[in-house]
Amino acid sequence: MFTQYLLFPIGILLLAIGGDRLVIGSVALSNKLKVPAFITGIFIVGFGTSLPELFVTISALNKNETDIAVGAIIGSNIINILLILGLSLVLTRKKSLEIISSKDIFVMIFCAFLFSYFLQIGLISNIWSIVMVILLPIYLFVSYKFFNRGNQFIDDSSEKGSVILNLLIGFIAIIYGSEIFIEGLIYISEVLNIPEAIIGISLAAIGTSLPELAVTIASFVRGKGSVAIGNVVGSNIFNILGVLGLSALINGQIIFSKSFSGIDTIILILSSVWVYILLRNGSTNPRLYGSISLIGYLSYMIFLYS
Secondary structure (H helix, E strand, C coil): CHHHHHHHHHHHHHHHHHHHHHHHHHHHHHHHHCCCHHHHHHHHHHHHCCHHHHHHHHHHHHCCCHHHHHHHHHHHHHHHHHHHHHHHHHHCCCCCCCCCCHHHHHHHHHHHHHHHHHHHHCEECHHHHHHHHHHHHHHHHHHHHHHCCCCCCCCCCCCCCCHHHHHHHHHHHHHHHHHHHHHHHHHHHHHHCCCHHHHHHHHHHHHHCHHHHHHHHHHHHCCCHHHHHHHHHHHHHHHHHHHHHHHHHHHCCEECCCCCCHHHHHHHHHHHHHHHHHHHHCCCCHHHHHHHHHHHHHHHHHHHHC
């Protein structure tokens, strides 16, 4: 029984290590290929740190734990904005909230509405899963060619080491970490008699968002606010179009339970819109807006467990 209690922290540790190695390998690869900085923030870092959500979601669906899988996506997207961005803004001592293309923000908001629609109708069909998977590379192309044409490549040799080795270690840690992580969550929900939907939105989401937390805080500390925002935006878009789309495609479809309340979708949409507000006004007083974000997340957690 004691070893079962250790599954949860061990899973989180492996997910954090795996996500960190994948980000380092991806950034090093982008430098070798001389990819513009915004791709590192939005696509490589943002999508790379979402791989824990992908493996956790697929693993949960394979175990017929749909509530944990869906809850992890909802919770992760909310955490990325309210908790991770909020904490980063509170900790930063300078106005490092740089402006990126608002068009990418609007795509993220569209994805939040799309996810809310699926929750309302109760499923993601096979056809919709194909559409979502197709929309992801279309977004990548449009964002690269039209949304962010002004971005230039800036060489950053801070991440060194073997690209292949870092990517390999990252994938292995994430695959095994997600399996252990889900087993630990199931055990916790059974022992404490907590609904799996709430477990997914809170604990699962926090665990899979650790890579985003590390990258975002580091970005703000180094004065690279655009990379941090890009990380959150890219991660949230990939969570819905990539993670949900691929998971539904692999499983044929995803059928949602009635465990998720309307407040979950409302918070998901409002938090996505909040990013746009942060970009427009957050630089004036980042700690104030960060504090508002943290209070919002704390209030949401109190609501979930009350």
